[in-house]
Amino acid sequence: MCLFDLQVDFFAIEMLDGHLYLLLDMGSGTTKTKAIDRKVNDGEWYHVDFQRDGRSGTISVNSVRTAYTAPGDSEILDLDETLYLGGLPEERAGLIFPTEVWTALLNYGYVGCIRDLFVDGQSKDIRRLAEAQRAVGVKPSCSREPPKQCLSNPCQHNGVCREGWNRYVCDCSGTGYLGRSCERDATILSYDGSKFMKVQLPLAMHTEAEDVSLRFRSQRAYGVLMATTSRNSADTLRLELDGGRVRLTVNLGTHTHTHTQLCGFSNVV
Structure with a gap:
């Protein structure tokens, strides 16, 4: 509310x-x-x-x-x-x-x-x-025990099923698939190390919480996976391969926090 x-x-x-x-x-x-x-x-x-x-x-x-x-x-x-x-x-x-x-x-x-x-x-x-x-997804009733929608295993390709109220929700992150039941192939891009592309966000973002996920495969030990910039502040978020390990750097303008995975990923195939 x-x-x-x-x-x-x-x-x-x-x-x-x-x-x-x-x-x-x-x-x-x-x-x-x-x-x-x-x-x-x-x-x-x-x-x-x-x-x-x-x-x-x-x-x-x-x-x-x-x-x-x-x-x-x-x-x-x-x-x-x-x-x-x-x-x-x-x-x-x-x-x-x-x-x-x-x-x-x-x-x-x-x-x-x-x-x-x-x-x-x-x-x-x-x-x-x-x-x-005519609110979509809002019903004028409430069942005491909502049906267990995940019992039928509706999420394909190892998607994680979460119970909603009279519906199921598939978490397809980490599967390589999209859609309500993780049934559609996700788009794949290949990079040769010389170029980048920009993803345009709809608005300037002033947030306190994010949920970002992606899948990658590489045999190179170094490279930027994702980075953000701002014209109006020093705030940045950077995800990269550093010596075969995944490193996340978050700068909120006053402090920089860096987190590095202990295991290497540059041999992912």
């Missing part, structure tokens, strides 16, 4: 790795609060209550309260009129969404059920809203 405007202010409730987080920004920086220590991805119903009085407030999960305080001096949360439930829109032209909401950056849409939404004491008829918007 996320509510924000075109400037800075926003609040969001997201589930990441089974944990529930509250994120709040009133114009002076984001506070991120873990709502409860235990994981909540067990298929049970949980009641979440978010309350705010000025810069302070609480978020409670099944009556277990956790306090938070937003940084800065402002006590006004200036928001747009739209509350997004279950994720954020794919088309975000003109919409500045908060980079602190990692599930949005990584396109992790919510899988599960939601009911009994109240905003400032007013009940919201989310079923009617979903039907009026």
